[in-house]
Amino acid sequence: MSAPPPSVPRDTRFTVVLTGNPNCGKTTLFNALTGLRARVGNYAGVTVERKEGAMLGADAAHPVDVLDLPGTYSLSPQSLDEQIARDVLFQRLADVPAPGLVVVVVDASNLQRNLYYATQVIELGHPTCLALNMVDVARENGHEIDVDGLSVALGVPVVPLIASDGEGVEELKAAINRSAVERVSQKARKPEHAPAVAGPLAHPPTGSQARLPTDARRSEPRSFQELPEAFGREASAIRGQLAGIFPHRDRLASAEALLILSDDKVLAAHPEQYPPAVRQAVAASRARLEASGVDWRSAAIEARYARVSAIAQHVTVESFVEGENFSDRVDRVLTHRVWGLMVFVGIMLSMFVSIFVLAQLPMDALDAGVGWLADRVGSVLGPGALQDLLANGVIKGVGAVVVFLPQICLLFLFISLLEDTGYMARAAFLMDRLMSRVGLHGKSFIPMLSSFACAIPGIMATRTIESPKDRLVTILIAPLMSCSARLPVYTVLIAACVGGGALRRGMVLTAMYLLGIVGALGMAWVFKRTLLRGEPPPLILELPPYKRPVVKTVLRHMWDRSKLFLRRAGTVILGINVLLWFLVTYPKVPTGADGAMKPTSGSVSQDAVGNVASAVASGLPAGSPLRPDEAHGQVDSLQNERSGDQLRRSFAGRLGHMIEPAIRPLGFDWKIGIGIVASFAAREVFVSTMSVVYNVGEVDAGDRVATAGLAETLRGEKREDGTRVYTALTGITLMVFYVFAMQCVSTIAIVGRETNSWKWPLFQFAYMTALAWCLAFVTYQGGKLLGF
Amino acid sequence: MDIIPLSSLAPGAKAVVAEIRVPVEHRGRLLEMGLLVGTTVELVRFAPLGDPVEIRIRGYNLSLRKHEAEQVMVRQGR
Numbered sequence: 032m033s034a035p036p037p038s039v040p041r042d043t044r045f046t047v048v049l050t051g052n053p054n055c056g057k058t059t060l061f062n063a064l065t066g067l068r069a070r071v072g073n074y075a076g077v078t079v080e081r082k083e084g085a086m087l088g089a090d091a092a093h094p095v096d097v098l099d100l101p102g103t104y105s106l107s108p109q110s111l112d113e114q115i116a117r118d119v120l121f122q123r124l125a126d127v128p129a130p131g132l133v134v135v136v137v138d139a140s141n142l143q144r145n146l147y148y149a150t151q152v153i154e155l156g157h158p159t160c161l162a163l164n165m166v167d168v169a170r171e172n173g174h175e176i177d178v179d180g181l182s183v184a185l186g187v188p189v190v191p192l193i194a195s196d197g198e199g200v201e202e203l204k205a206a207i208n209r210s211a212v213e214r215v216s217q218k219a220r221k222p223e224h225a226p227a228v229a230g231p232l233a234h235p236p237t238g239s240q241a242r243l244p245t246d247a248r249r250s251e252p253r254s255f256q257e258l259p260e261a262f263g264r265e266a267s268a269i270r271g272q273l274a275g276i277f278p279h280r281d282r283l284a285s286a287e288a289l290l291i292l293s294d295d296k297v298l299a300a301h302p303e304q305y306p307p308a309v310r311q312a313v314a315a316s317r318a319r320l321e322a323s324g325v326d327w328r329s330a331a332i333e334a335r336y337a338r339v340s341a342i343a344q345h346v347t348v349e350s351f352v353e354g355e356n357f358s359d360r361v362d363r364v365l366t367h368r369v370w371g372l373m374v375f376v377g378i379m380l381s382m383f384v385s386i387f388v389l390a391q392l393p394m395d396a397l398d399a400g401v402g403w404l405a406d407r408v409g410s411v412l413g414p415g416a417l418q419d420l421l422a423n424g425v426i427k428g429v430g431a432v433v434v435f436l437p438q439i440c441l442l443f444l445f446i447s448l449l450e451d452t453g454y455m456a457r458a459a460f461l462m463d464r465l466m467s468r469v470g471l472h473g474k475s476f477i478p479m480l481s482s483f484a485c486a487i488p489g490i491m492a493t494r495t496i497e498s499p500k501d502r503l504v505t506i507l508i509a510p511l512m513s514c515s516a517r518l519p520v521y522t523v524l525i526a527a528c529v530g531g532g533a534l535r536r537g538m539v540l541t542a543m544y545l546l547g548i549v550g551a552l553g554m555a556w557v558f559k560r561t562l563l564r565g566e567p568p569p570l571i572l573e574l575p576p577y578k579r580p581v582v583k584t585v586l587r588h589m590w591d592r593s594k595l596f597l598r599r600a601g602t603v604i605l606g607i608n609v610l611l612w613f614l615v616t617y618p619k620v621p622t623g624a625d626g627a628m629k630p631t632s633g634s635v636s637q638d639a640v641g642n643v644a645s646a647v648a649s650g651l652p653a654g655s656p657l658r659p660d661e662a663h664g665q666v667d668s669l670q671n672e673r674s675g676d677q678l679r680r681s682f683a684g685r686l687g688h689m690i691e692p693a694i695r696p697l698g699f700d701w702k703i704g705i706g707i708v709a710s711f712a713a714r715e716v717f718v719s720t721m722s723v724v725y726n727v728g729e730v731d732a733g734d735r736v737a738t739a740g741l742a743e744t745l746r747g748e749k750r751e752d753g754t755r756v757y758t759a760l761t762g763i764t765l766m767v768f769y770v771f772a773m774q775c776v777s778t779i780a781i782v783g784r785e786t787n788s789w790k791w792p793l794f795q796f797a798y799m800t801a802l803a804w805c806l807a808f809v810t811y812q813g814g815k816l817l818g819f
Numbered sequence: 820m821d822i823i824p825l826s827s828l829a830p831g832a833k834a835v836v837a838e839i840r841v842p843v844e845h846r847g848r849l850l851e852m853g854l855l856v857g858t859t860v861e862l863v864r865f866a867p868l869g870d871p872v873e874i875r876i877r878g879y880n881l882s883l884r885k886h887e888a889e890q891v892m893v894r895q896g897r
Contacts, residue, residue, distance in 0.1 A: 104851060105848075107851065141879040143853060144877055147853065294847065296847070328850075329850055336855055366866065366867065463882075464871075473871070568845060570884045571848050571882075572871070572882045573880070573881055574882055
C-alpha cells in the first residue's frame with residue numbers, strides 16, 4: 032500500500048460509516064437503515080467485503096450513503112478485515128469518501144469492551160454518534176444505562192436502540208439526517224473547509240434535555256485516557272511530527288501517534304506509510320520509556336480501560352438478577368462434555384438430511400419447469416441448430432444446475448442461522464481441540480464450515496485469521512470441504528448408483544462430506560509440518576450471547592450468498608454450456624457413404640434413418656460394408672448408436688477419449704471423461720454436461736427430448752458387454768474424485784487474488800488433482816479387489 | 820497469597836489477574852480484549868475435549884487455549 036493521497040472532499044453525497052465490535056448487531060442495524068437496497072462489493076485490491084447502501088428515509092435533498100465496516104475489536108488490526116476498517120477511518124483509502132458521520136455501534140450488554148473501541152474511534156475526531164444497541168439484553172442482565180450520562184461522558188450524542196426490533200432506528204435516522212443537513216449548510220458558509228471540519232450533531236437525539244458538553248465544537252479531539260506522564264510526553268512529540276508531515280489528516284494525529292507508539296506491528300507491517308524520521312523518533316521514544324520503566328505496549332491500553340470502566344460504572348445502574356442468564360443456561364447444555372458434542376453432531380447430521388428431504392418438492396417443481404420450458408422452446412422454434420442450442424445447450428444445461436437452488440438456499444439458510452444465533456462461535460470452541468491437533472485453531476473452523484456452502488466465501492472468511500501462515504493453510508484446504516457445487520454431483524450419482532431411501536442416501540452423502548473433512552484436516556497437518564511450519568498464534572475467541580436470529584437478516588444473508596451461485600449459473604455455467612454444446616455437436620457426423628466430412632443442416636434431419644445407417648456404416652472399420660436392408664432392420668438400436676457415434680466423433684468425445692487412458696484405471700469411461708474435462712471449470716457443470724452428453728444420446732429424428740431424469744438415464748447406461756456403467760463402485764469412485772479434485776475456475780481466481788500470487792492457486796490445483804486421482808485409484812482398485 | 824495459573828482454577832472460581840506472562844508478540848490483543856493485570860476473571864468451563872477454556876471478564880465470555888491460560892497468573896481472593 033502506498034502513502035495515501037490527500038483526501039478529496041466529495042460533496043455529492045453524505046457518507047455515514049458504521050463501525051463497531053463483532054457481534055454488536057451492526058449488520059442488523061445496517062439492514063434496518065438501508066432496507067434491501069444495499070450493494071455488496073469489495074474494497075479495491077483486496078477481497079474484504081464492502082457493504083454500502085443508500086439510507087431509507089433520507090431527506091430527498093440530502094441523500095445519505097451508509098458504509099458498513101467489518102467488525103473490529105480495536106484500531107490495532109490483527110486481520111485484513113480490521114485493517115480495512117482502520118484504513119477507512121484513517122482516510123487511507125482513496126476510493127472511500129471521508130466519513131461525514133461515524134456511527135459507532137456499541138453492545139450495551141458488553142459495555143466496557145465495546146467502549147474501548149468506541150473511545151478509540153471518538154478520539155479520531157470525526158463527527159461521531161454512538162448507537163447503543165441491545166439495551167433490552169442489557170436490561171435483562173440487570174444493567175440499566177443512563178443514556179444522557181453516557182452522552183455527556185463521551186461528548187457525543189448517544190441513541191439507544193434495539194436494532195433487531197427496529198426500535199430507535201427512526202431516531203438514529205433523524206440524527207443522521209440532521210447531521211447531513213448541517214454539513215451542507217456549513218459548507219455553504221465555508222465551502223473551502225467542508226467536510227473536513229464538519230461539526231458534531233446539532234442536538235443529541237436522546238429525546239431528553241441532554242446537551243453536548245461545551246467542548247463539543249472542538250478543534251481538538253477528546254482523549255479518554257490518563258496516560259503515564261512520560262508516555263503522554265512522548266506521544267505528543269510524535270503527534271506534532273505527524274501533524275507536520277501529514278497536514279491533511281492532522282485531526283487524526285493524536286490517535287495515530289498513540290497507535291504507532293504502542294503497537295509495534297503497525298510500523299513493522301507498513302514501514303512505507305511513515306518516513307524514516309518518524310520511525311526513528313518512535314524507536315527513540317520507546318527506548319526512553321523502557322528506560323524509565325514504562326511498558327509502552329500496555330500503558331495506553333491500561334489507561335484506556337481504566338477510564339472506560341470508570342465511565343461504564345458511572346452510567347450503569349446495576350440491579351441484582353437472580354441466577355444465570357439465558358446464554359449461560361444454554362451453554363450448560365451446548366458446551367457440555369457429552370451433550371454438547373452430541374448436539375453438535377446432531378445439528379450437522381440433521382442439516383444435511385433435511386437438505387435432502389426439504390428440498391425435494393421445490394426441486395421436482397423446478398425440474399418439471401425446466402423440462403416444460405425446453406419443450407416449449409423446442410416446439411416454437413421448430414427443428415434446427417438454434418432450437419438444439421437453446422433447448423439442449425442453454426435451457427437444459429443451465430436448468431440442470433439451477434434445479435439445485437433449493438438445496439443451496441437451505442444450506443446457506445442453516446449457515447446463516449448458525450452464525451446469527453451465535454452457535455458458530457461455539458462450534459469453533461468445541462472443535463478447536465481437533466483443529467489444534469493439525470496445527471490450526473478454531474477460527475479456521477468457520478471458513479471451513481462456510482466452504483460447505485462454497486469455497487469462495489470460505490476462503491474470503493479466512494481474513495479473520497490473524498497468522499498469514501494459518502490463513503494460507505486454511506485457504507489451501509478449504510476447497511476440500513464439499514461445497515454446494517458438489518452437492519448436485521453427489522445427488523445425481525447417489526440416485527443413479529446407490530439408490531435406497533432418504534436415510535441411506537443421507538448417510539452416503541454424510542460420508543462424502545466426512546471424507547472431505549478428513550482430507551482437509553490431513554492436508555492441513557501435512558502443510559503445517561512441511562511447507563508452512565510455524566507456531567499457531569493464540570486463540571482469542573469471543574463467545575457472544577445467544578441471540579434470537581432476525582428473520583430478515585438471515586434471509587438477506589441467505590439470498591446474498593445464493594445470488595452468487597445464480598450469477599455463476601447465469602454467466603460461467605451458461606458460457607461453459609454453450610461451449611459444451613458446440614463441443615458435443617460438432618463436427619457433424621459425415622452423411623455421405625464415402626465418409627467425407629459434410630456438415631448437416633442440424634442435429635435433426637428428415638431422412639434420419641438413412642443418416643443413421645450411413646453414419647454407422649462410416650463409423651465401422653473399413654472393409655465391413657453394411658447392406659442397406661440390414662441397416663434398416665436394426666433401426667432402433669442404430670438410432671442410439673448413431674448419436675453415440677456423433678458424440679464419439681465430436682470434439683468433446685475426442686477430449687474424453689484423449690484422457691481415457693488416464694482415467695481408465697479409475698473405472699471411468701470416455702463419457703465420464705467428458706464430464707470431468709468439462710467440470711474442470713466448475714464442478715456442477717458435471718451434471719449439466721452429463722445431461723447434454725446423454726441427451727445427445729437420446730435425441731433422434733422427430734422425437735422429443737427424453738424427459739426421464741438424468742439419474743435414471745445414468746442408471747440405464749450399459750457398457751458394450753452389457754454391464755452397468757454406473758455401478759455403486761463407479762459412483763463412489765467418481766464421488767471420491769470429486770471430493771478431492773480442484774475443479775473450480777472461480778476458486779482458483781479467488782485464491783490467486785487472496786494470496787496475491789499465481790504460485791499458490793497452481794500449487795493447490797496440482798496437489799488436489801493428484802490427490803483426487805490417487806484416492807480414486809485406491810478406491811476403485813481396492814473395491815475391485817474386495818469384490819465389489 | 821501465592822499466584823497460580825488461570826488454567827488451574829476450578830470451573831466457577833473467580834480470581835484477579837496478577838501477572839501476564841504471555842510473550843509480547845501475542846499479548847496485545849489479549850490486553851485489548853480487557854484481560855489486564857487487576858481484572859477479575861472467572862473460569863467458566865473447559866471445552867468438552869479439554870481445551871480451550873472459557874473465561875468471563877468484564878461481563879462477557881472469552882475463550883483461550885490452555886497454553887495461554889497457563890501463562891496468565893492469577894491471585895484468588897480470600
